[in-house]
Amino acid sequence: MYKLALDFGTTNCTLSYVDSYRKVLECYRMRSADGSPYIPSFVRYNKDDNSIEIGRPAKKCQKDDDYNVYSAFKMLLSETSKERLESFGYTDRLPYECAKAYISQLLNYYVSEKNLKRGLENIVITVPEIWIKEHNHANHDKLLQICKELNLPLKKFVSEPVAATAYFVYNNYQQTKKWFTGHVLVCDYGGGTLDLSLCHVKRENITVLECTGKGQDQETLGKAGVAFDEYIISKVYEREYGKQISRTNPLFSEFVNSFEEQKIDEKKGVDHSLEELLYNDNNKKVFKIKDMTFYAADFFNAFERVNHSVMKKSLEEMETYFKIHSIDYQNPKNNNFKIVLAGGFSSFYMVRHTLKVFFEYHPEIDLRFSSVFNLEDTALAISKGAALIANQLISVDATCPVSVGIRLNTYNTEFVEEIDIPVLQKGVKILAYEKPVFIDDDIIIEIDPTMRETQVVIFIGDHGNRKYIKLTQHIDQLFPNAHVQDNKWRVGFSVTENFCFICMQ
DSSP: OEEEEEEEOSSEEEEEEEOTTTOOEEEOOOSOTTOOOOEESEEEEETTTOOEEESHHHHTTTTOTTEEEEEOTTTTTTOOOHHHHHHTTOSSSOHHHHHHHHHHHHHHHHHHHTTOTTOEEEEEEEEOTHHHHTTOHHHHHHHHHHHHHTTOOEEEEEEHHHHHHHHHHHHHHHHHSSOOEEEEEEEEEOSSOEEEEEEEEETTEEEEEEEEEEOOOSSSSTTSHHHHHHHHHHHHHHHHHSSOOOTTSHHHHHHHHHHHHHHHHTHHHHHHHHHHHHHHOOOOEEEEETTEEEEHHHHHHHHIIIIIHHHHHHHHHHHHHHHHTTOOTTOTTOTTEEEEEESGGGGSHHHHHHHHHHTTOOTTTOOTTOOSOOHHHHHHHHHHHHHHHHTTSSEEEOBOOSOEEEEEEEEOSSOEEEEEEEEEOTTSBGGGGSSOEEOSSOBOOOOBTTTTEEEEEEEESOTTSOEEEEEEEEHHHHSTTTTSTTOOBOOEEEEOTTOOEEEEO
16 A cells, blocks of 8 residues: 655646655656656646546647646636636636546556555645635635545645645754754745745654745736746736737747746756846846747846735744744754745745845854755655655644634623634644534524524634634524524534534534
């Protein structure tokens, strides 16, 4: 039996596992001639027989009229706006259907190529922690539904930055032969989301403390790598050709793909050009794609427009948590506080520059940035860390990521006051919330006599960042037997290890 980890990414996916013979971490390379572990998050459907292909072969067929090709399904899993779906090319199928087909085909290839006659014992799938922080349970729930429909032996969902922390802990031990104890800040910047997660590490054990970042965005696919690429293409195209280009234009995806590949291939040149711009005010040409010339200022301006303010705001929010947990984050010689980068976009020069400016980086003495990751580790840390968790080589103490409770009306002789009653507390280990926790007060149900409806308001989040969910239903559905005289109800919540909140009455 085999234990597998899937980093389900916006632009690429990776599968990792522990080789049972050599006891080392490995990445699955799907029929890749160049041995690449990165499997593009693309799925194509043959118009003739509806057959499916995924990954690089699918990505190469975006302009082929014999196929319908879809991408970005991770960030659009729960999208309901027809207009927005059409802007990303979803006219005949839903992102949910494409994501399900992609995952199914990817795992089928893996099982077939590895000749796994007994199949998978379990699979760990990584998800953005910011999905929970932003109360975006819809994408999370859709992914869970896919796993159920595919009958996957899902062990658990693991936060992407937590998985990266697991790989840091393991990799640090492999290189130093010492277990790390202290705090780790992971900057996980990928194609669709920004996750900043603060964890406490003690040997092989990880406890999640805090999370900030940015996930969904109504105009773009988040505020991360994909949004950056699309913005710079739009602006340079408009400058060179004197007109705008739509996302639905077939040339747009071709330009974005070419730009992404060129940006990665010429990383050293991109880094040097941005360094020249920042420190010598020299706006150098970086590279050219067809008739479009990209300058250092184009990269800088795109980052400033799409990413910088979001990243700076997230770091400032995280700074308040450093103080709450009494972390000596400003001391460059603090060897018990590490800053770890994960995700493909974290390799971009401006991301690293923003971090170093915020933490006042001291190149000669700074121990906070002395990571054991190379560039490949940065991109694969999430997948490999999840494989370590799947094989129980690293343990994670999952904690409740947000506070959850109920809003009630209290009455006195003068006025009605709304109060929030917390039930689940952020930071408490999930094991404590496996069984429902109830509030102490009895609840009096107010019923609209004409509609026989009642409303219960649930909140998710901390003070100043709470989302209120109104449950307005027929009274007999929400509270059976509510018509019985003196009937009382209690309200409570529990939470699963996959961060699904369950309401109990």
